[in-house]
Amino acid sequence: MVVGLLASISISELLLAFVVFCLIYWVIESYSRRVPKGLKRLPGPWAWPLIGNILTLGKNPHLALARLREKYGDVMQIQIGSTPVLVLSGLETIRQALVRQGDDFKGRPDLYSFSLIADGYSMAFNPDSGEVWAARRKLAQNALNTFSVSSSPSSSSCYLEEHVKKEAECLIQKFQELMDGVGHFDPYNHVVVSVANVIGTMCFSRGHANENQELMRVVTKSHEFSESASSGNPVDFIPILRYVPNPKLQKFKAFNQRFLKFMQKTVQEHYRDFDQNNIEDITSALFKHSQDKGQGNISTNIPERLITNLINDIFGAGFETVTTAISWSLMYLVTKPEIQKKIQEELDTVIGRERRPLLADRPRLPYMEAFILEIFRHTSFVPFTIPH
Incomplete structure (x- = not known):
């Protein structure tokens, strides 16, 4: 009788029953928020089974979370998929977590992306x-600091500032040529090239993205990285999304592969010309450090294969944020000419037209600094830090 019953059940029915069982189990697991004994449940919005608060976050999660903050406060919990996520808002709350308790929060989640x-x-x-x-x-910080200090005791400028000044002159000249022409132009791509030139020079002693087609292809596609690297990527919290058609994820994978291959090739070429007695860039500084004899201290030993990954991080981290900040600044200056006029008046009064501003002039340019800080605050071009 049992054999006859089993024979009457098709494989598709068994598969359907198994899927339904798994879905019910997943719903129960995701719906129930387990709170450790002795602790209170964190405030936060109600979450849908399976998908959590993904629909609530929408396409602009930083704006959605700002609205939720007004209701639930600076410390709240949301769910992305079935994973609980702690959201911190407010300067003092974030300072408490990432500065005063930095050691407790410095780790990263093990996300698929x-x-x-x-x-x-x-x-x-x-x-x-x-x-x-x-x-x-x-x-990596020491290597950056090496090229962010004065190039000589008698100089008020530093390596980084010298590179920025040269590239700024080229960018201004390019903008003037374009403004002399008919019609309008989008400055973004020109800013992208300039920033890539500065960071390329810092990392490899050579920039010239406009002369390097491979580098140009990488930097002009950098938005494919930033669009997917933000907090709350559904693929990190709903594993099945990794196996369904996902054009954005495929672009993210492809960009990272192109970027890594470009870095590997560039670092290898740089190593062939490496001279430990002539350290002119961050890559050379890392090469030299990797060849130093350690004294049992882990900080003096670094496998050469990891140099590419360090340069990958330094180049990528500086490139996207600086490009975005400059682009927002230009937009605000164009749309708010009264602010642009005040900045120009301050520059003319403090520095004049005979030379370009230096970082050393910063204390005497309070309005300029206030504008820059307000750009950081008002635009939220980096609304999320990398998840901790």
Whole structure:
């Protein structure tokens, strides 16, 4: 009788029953928020089974979270898929978590999208936050600092500032040529090239993105990275989305592969010309450090294969944010000519027209600095930090 019953049940029916069972189990698991004994449930919006608050976040999650903050406060919990996510808002709350309790919050979640960046070996997107990670992070900071200080004791400028000044002159000249022509132009692509030139020079002693077609293809597609690298990417919280057609995810994968291959090729070419007695850029500084004999200290030992990943992070982190900040600044200056006029008057009074501004002039340019800080605050061009 049992054999006859089993024979009457088709394989498709068994599969359907199994899927229904899994869905019911998933709904129950995602719907129930387990709170450790002795702790209170965090405030937050009601979440749908399976998808959580994804529909609430929408296409502009930073705006949606700002609205939720008004109702639930600076510390709240949402769900993305079936994963609980803690959301912190407000300057003091964020300072408490990321500065005063930085050691508690410095780790990264093990998200799927992170594994696609630098083949999973990115320092910035790595779930590892132990001693080796901290040492390599310090190494990258030291390399950056080396080229962000005065080039000589008698100079008030630094390596970075010299590169920026040269590139700014070229960018201004390009804008003047375009303004002399008929019609209008979009400055974004020209800003992209200028920023790539500065960071390329800092990293490799050479920029010239407009002369390097491979670099141009990478930097002009950088938006494909920023569109998918933000917090709350559904693919990180609903695993099945990794296996369904997802054009945005495919673009993200393709961009990261192109970017990593370009970095690997550039670093290898740079290594062939490496002279440890002539350190002119960040890559050379990392090469030299990798050849130093350690004294049992992990911070003095770095595999050469990781140099590419460090440069990948340094180049990528500086490029996108600087390009976006300059683009927002230009837009606001064009749409608010009264502010542009006040900035120009301050520059003329403090510096004059005989030379370009220097970083050392910053204390004497309060209106200029206020404008820059207001750009950071008002535009929210980096509304999320990388998830902790």
